[in-house]
Amino acid sequence: MRVPHSAAGLLLAAGVGLTGCTTVVAGVASPPGGGPRTDAELPVHLAEAGDEADRNARNAVADVLAWWEEMAPQLHGGDFDGLDGGVWSIDPAETDPADLPRGDCFSDDVADLAENAYYCGDDDAVVYDRAWLADLADEYGPFMVAEIMAHEIAHAVQADVGLDAPSIVAETQAECFAGAWTRWVVDGNAAHVAVRPAELDPYLLGYLYFADAPGTSPDAEDAHGSLFDQLSAFQEGYADGARACAAFDDSRLFTQQESDPARVKDDLPAGEVVAVADEVLDAFWREALAAGFPGTDALGGRLTEPDVRAADGVACGGADLGLQYCPADGSVRYDSAGLLEPAYTDVGDFAVPALLGLPYGLAVRDQRGLTVDGPAAVAGAACATGWLTREAFDGEIEDVRLAPGDVDEAATALLRYATDPAVLAPSGLSGFELVDAFRRGFVDGGDRCGF
Template sequence: MRSATASHGLTILVAVGVLATGCSSTVTGAPSPANGLRMDVANSDFEIVGSTDSEIDQTARNALADINDYWSQVFPDVYETEFEPLTGGYYSIDPDDFDPDDYPNDIGCLDDDPENVANNAFYCFPQSGGGGDNIVYDRTLLEALAADYGRFLPALVMAHEFGHAVQGREAPPSELSIVYETQADCFAGAWTGWVAEDNAKHFNIRAPELDDVIRGFLLLRDEPGTAAEDDRAHGSYFDRVSAFQEGFDSGAQACRDNYDDERLFTLAGFSSDDDGTGNVSYEEAVVISDRTLETFWESAFDEVGQQSFVAPALVAFDGNAPDCGGEPVERDISFCPNDNTVAFDESDLTQVIAEEIGDFAVTTAISLPYALAARNAVDRSIRGSEAISAAVCATGWFAARFYLGSLADSSTISPGDIDEAVIFLIEYGSRREILPEVGLSGFQLVDVFRQGFINGGADCGIFGS
């Protein structure tokens, strides 16, 4: 986020995937601590050349077996033709312990150099001279992802790469890397939704268990400031998580239809004003939040023909929240209808997230009770899960207007700001002192935010259903 005069801030991360010429790369019964793996079925013997008896290669075998099952069922409905299995095979490689005698002479896109798959996984599109149509992965990368985020994330990497295999069988959606990559994320989400419906033989997972999975996407995003037109762009954190959630919610048909050069992406390069950071000071972030939220809601009320919006006053506190109507408040952010105030705990929340996440996390936090003020202004309930979900959705709506420059304000969104909203919702949103009564995981909260960002406020439930 930046004002008309200044900006300072933070950058995070690494992207583990690249798009090489001819290759696209990245990344039981009841759910159990095995991170999505069913414990009551036999492991698959799916063929992966170079694979070991290790846990991670077995995870990959199970994942690829289920992914092939999914696409053999879904592909004919989506593309009106039978799915043709990959002709080039699947390969597990440890770049630091590579014996060429264990592999064929020509693994598509590897070019006989195991370093080409180090910290990576890729699908190699069919090559003009023959070969390709294969998936290769660095098993040490998958081991690291599994250790930090659970064994479903390596399965998701396989589903993403298989999404590229689907692209290799149909007309390309675009020449832009970011379109290819986010469509593959969408396909991975569609497979995950199928798994969550208890259709897969080896995996089962529920939406509330996906928080760690989408935390892993933070490692796979492009660094803030990367241009969407970059020939290796994969997308911002929001772009990638949003694509995954679209597939999860709407299936492979939506992935086929909704990815082209017209799609809105939040990945963007820094302007000269950003100075490669994009963050303002904490104090300025609060001022900008107050000003832009008032501007947004005044405009929203005008658009639907409601009475004039009376903006709530912002009240900062440290540790002990002010009472509301004589009753104690035990939350770090809250709206009090008695005096039309939005209160936020600086020492325990907003200053912390400004430092840990960034300035737009502060704006996101303040926006949530601010949206409840809007519901209260039209005599709608501000209690319970419906009201809280409406506030999250409306925060996505506000963020989109801010991002698109549709607010009558000189402040603008910086690269990475929408990612900060996602991080805040995942890491803080499901805490009782932040969003009580909502009953949603971080994954589900981000999905509600996404709906508001993509579709606007019509379905958010601020002014009525």
């Protein structure tokens, strides 16, 4: 089920005293904006003639069903026969309840179906609010409509094979299958839906809308997962294919955490967050080089802690950027008013160490004789930021504790800011690729980061 959840209240609980690793998003030329190649001839009950949301949904359903015709025999040893109850389009402001079939999938009050898209097993049908899908398409691009259809039909497949799993497993697995289907679309295999790789960036920001509110229990009856849980599932499907999705079970790592009063604190004061972030980065890299972390050997060598300071309008190498590693003096520079303060306010306090982790990672690369320019260098720094976040999440960095939502803040900060050429020197990486590098560092540790 795809329903909105609040993304407010992201926190960092830090007890700190002030004392080659990305998926290449390749694809074929396609129409812009996630729009259709050709229109499918597939019935959608109560669809409005000429409605763009209905058109996008119809085309997506046709292509998703075609993909499952290929994948179901490979994954489950049998065919997927589609949706016996079909696909239903409703608009709470226009749909007459008398036009809907009687059954558990439909309410006599059409308002109960508002702002939702869901698979209903009782009737083996997918139902969606077309007005809501239109709003989502305006905000995140028309591919959002296609992905929602892919997610819901994945639930139909789960029902067909008798999946018995907690909600968070079923929901993230459905998102993983949507990611695997998306790669199939990007590679030019779909007859009706098209999307260009760069158009995946705004789609990923849609997870801000669908993520469970920070502090929601992962064991909740309707748990969908955190932003990172959903986003990483989508990217895993995109990178590793549907077989990786089929392996999802309750042993999977989820970052969704139930609120613990002992860990939930207010955001760090704005005036302290950069100093704390500097301390966290220093502590992480000292440990990574000298001792390592569980599952990752020490990198070796010693850290010369870079000077982390506000740029104050002083450009390095002729560039005036929001984030910068300056090889001339080994410093890490940032724009406080133009970048870190808005990121702190709009995303949360853990956005600050996540963003500073990029130029800091480049500084460490330079100290180790590695390149500091280009996609491999920036992807390595993003991967290391994911690695740092995982060690903090696991409590492996002394005096650092993450609160529910902090991992989401890190991923969101990379998506929102790190591809802006005014923030970071252009590397050729999309937001999708940066966050995928972060994901791999978080999931697999430093061995994937090229240090």
